[in-house]
Amino acid sequence: MLGLIADLNACQGYANCVIAAPDTYDIDDDGLVVLLRARIPGEDRARVEEAARSCPVSALTIEER
Amino acid sequence: MNGTAVVVGASVGGVRTAQALRREGWQGRITLVGAESHLPYDKPPLSKQLLAGTWDVPRTRLLDEDAAKRDDIELRLGRPAVGLDPADREVRLADGAALPYGVAVLATGSAARPSPWRPRSGLHLLRGLDDAAALRRDLRRPGPVVVVGGGFIGAEVAAGVRALGKAVTVVDPAPVPMGRVMGEEVGRLFTGLHHRHGTATAFGVGVAEVTGEAGSLEVRLTDGRVLPAATVVVGIGAVPNDAWLRDSGLPVEDGVLCDAACRVIGVEDVYAVGDVARWHHPGHGRRVRVEHWTNAVEQASCAAYNIVHPDTPRDHAPVEYVWSDQYDWKAQIIGRPDTASTHRLIGDPHAVPARFAALYGDDEGRLTGAVLVGWPKATLRIRRMAAQGTAFTTAVEEIGAME
Numbered sequence: 001m002l003g004l005i006a007d008l009n010a011c012q013g014y015a016n017c018v019i020a021a022p023d024t025y026d027i028d029d030d031g032l033v034v035l036l037r038a039r040i041p042g043e044d045r046a047r048v049e050e051a052a053r054s055c056p057v058s059a060l061t062i063e064e065r
Numbered sequence: 066m067n068g069t070a071v072v073v074g075a076s077v078g079g080v081r082t083a084q085a086l087r088r089e090g091w092q093g094r095i096t097l098v099g100a101e102s103h104l105p106y107d108k109p110p111l112s113k114q115l116l117a118g119t120w121d122v123p124r125t126r127l128l129d130e131d132a133a134k135r136d137d138i139e140l141r142l143g144r145p146a147v148g149l150d151p152a153d154r155e156v157r158l159a160d161g162a163a164l165p166y167g168v169a170v171l172a173t174g175s176a177a178r179p180s181p182w183r184p185r186s187g188l189h190l191l192r193g194l195d196d197a198a199a200l201r202r203d204l205r206r207p208g209p210v211v212v213v214g215g216g217f218i219g220a221e222v223a224a225g226v227r228a229l230g231k232a233v234t235v236v237d238p239a240p241v242p243m244g245r246v247m248g249e250e251v252g253r254l255f256t257g258l259h260h261r262h263g264t265a266t267a268f269g270v271g272v273a274e275v276t277g278e279a280g281s282l283e284v285r286l287t288d289g290r291v292l293p294a295a296t297v298v299v300g301i302g303a304v305p306n307d308a309w310l311r312d313s314g315l316p317v318e319d320g321v322l323c324d325a326a327c328r329v330i331g332v333e334d335v336y337a338v339g340d341v342a343r344w345h346h347p348g349h350g351r352r353v354r355v356e357h358w359t360n361a362v363e364q365a366s367c368a369a370y371n372i373v374h375p376d377t378p379r380d381h382a383p384v385e386y387v388w389s390d391q392y393d394w395k396a397q398i399i400g401r402p403d404t405a406s407t408h409r410l411i412g413d414p415h416a417v418p419a420r421f422a423a424l425y426g427d428d429e430g431r432l433t434g435a436v437l438v439g440w441p442k443a444t445l446r447i448r449r450m451a452a453q454g455t456a457f458t459t460a461v462e463e464i465g466a467m468e
């Protein structure tokens with residue numbers, strides 16, 4: 001399993017993460033990222049990680065748990 | 066697939082390609098070549114957080130030594146590539162080294178368009194970390210600043226300089242900033258934004274000459290006015306870094322020509338991504354070159370996928386997306402507003418905080434693009450609608466209903 005962490009102070013609401021992995025990320029009305037799931041199964045890693053790396057302000061980190 | 070992947074250009078396009086190659090399962094070596102000796106860093110903060118002083122340099126880093134090691138990416142920084150030989154399959158570096166490649170990815174990006182005006186000192190371009198540091202240093206001088214160019218970078222620099230409490234004038238020969246991209250009416254909203262924040266504008270007038278030196282410059286306009294300046298910043302666009310490929314035999318025409326799958330035309334196993342790539346966009350039916358961060362990231366993913374899965378290549382056909390932070394506005398531009406024949410404004414550009422969307426449609430009644438400020442949910446919705454080829458009227462209704 002992988003854990004997902006969002007830095008809400010850094011997030012600017014660009015929503016690149018939502019475009020790349022809509023099953024994992026969304027944004028709220030204020031434009032802050034919402035994690036739809038905090039634990040990511042291994043087979044989704046590549047896609048979720050790619051989405052995290054599409055964040056312009058590096059607000060998303062993935063770590064092994 | 067294996068062998069060595071040589072990625073030339075170590076900014077967002079190159080770094081993301083190298084990382085995506087590993088993620089896709091590339092087994093061979095990955096060498097990332099960068100002209101600058103800095104660790105790979107990101108460009109958008111240079112005219113935003115770094116200029117304002119809210120981020121330090123390490124925060125702009127795209128890849129540090131540990132992250133490179135984790136993905137087994139070899140960094141060759143500090144020496145530019147000076148040529149590529151598709152017959153011998155090698156990339157040559159300025160120090161004479163030749164790097165043999167199994168696959169090469171060109172990600173050398175673009176450079177700031179050089180200033181036609183050459184005062185003795187005090188004139189700045191803004192493209193790299195060294196430029197940003199030099200500008201920050203020079204901004205400590207007392208006195209007004211003149212920014213030449215009212216596009217994204219010019220406007221961001223003006224906003225940053227205002228935030229430092231200095232007097233600024235933005236000069237641009239176009240009557241409204243970014244008018245070519247978003248049209249006169251919406252562009253004019255951005256003129257108002259400058260004025261509300263105390264930035265002077267000289268739009269519709271060009272620069273004839275810049276003379277003097279740092280601290281005591283004079284910017285002479287084509288209408289005869291003279292603006293005194295301690296510092297001048299020139300942001301008049303970018304040019305692709307493709308000159309190093311001149312003798313390679315690769316097709317170069319204001320960027321390296323590629324097919325829809327990011328493969329350089331006419332050579333084996335050479336790909337291009339980011340600002341330097343002019344590729345066939347299947348959605349637009351023609352070749353385009355896009356100077357946006359998100360495009361470089363998405364094209365890097367696409368190229369890496371196609372390198373590892375050459376039998377099932379994907380097309381790179383994104384909806385364009387670029388953001389720009391100007392004063393208290395976070396602007397987002399989606400798709401191609403510049404190809405539109407009609408537009409509709411929804412929301413209130415004069416509210417504080419502003420929240421509005423300008424939607425653009427073409428003659429066939431399709432949504433071609435949008436400009437949004439302060440409305441993330443609508444931005445996301447429009448990015449999705451534009452990707453699905455939504456009708457202009459439908460988009461206007463849906464965004465109107467979100468108001």
Ligand SMILES: Cc1cc2nc3c(=O)[nH]c(=O)nc-3n(C[C@H](O)[C@H](O)[C@H](O)COP(=O)(O)OP(=O)(O)OC[C@H]3O[C@@H](n4cnc5c(N)ncnc54)[C@H](O)[C@@H]3O)c2cc1C
Pocket residue numbers: 073074075076077078079098099100101108109110111112144145146147172173174175176191192193218306309338339340341355356357358359361386387388389390
């Ligand atoms: C100040 C600034 C602000 C920006 N703000 C935004 C924004 O808000 N939103 C947005 O979407 N986009 C923005 N952009 C544009 C965005 O940063 C670029 O589209 C993006 O950086 C392109 O990435 P790239 O890797 O293709 O090219 P580049 O970032 O240009 O990187 C290319 C790299 O290749 C290196 N290189 C060049 N020639 C050689 C060679 N011969 N050998 C080896 N290395 C070489 C260069 O040193 C450079 O590091 C901004 C750009 C700038 C300059």
Ligand code: SF4
Pocket residue numbers: 006010011012013014015016017018025027031032033054055056057058059060
């Ligand atoms: S891409 Fe980054 S800034 Fe944008 S919504 Fe996602 S986390 Fe926030």
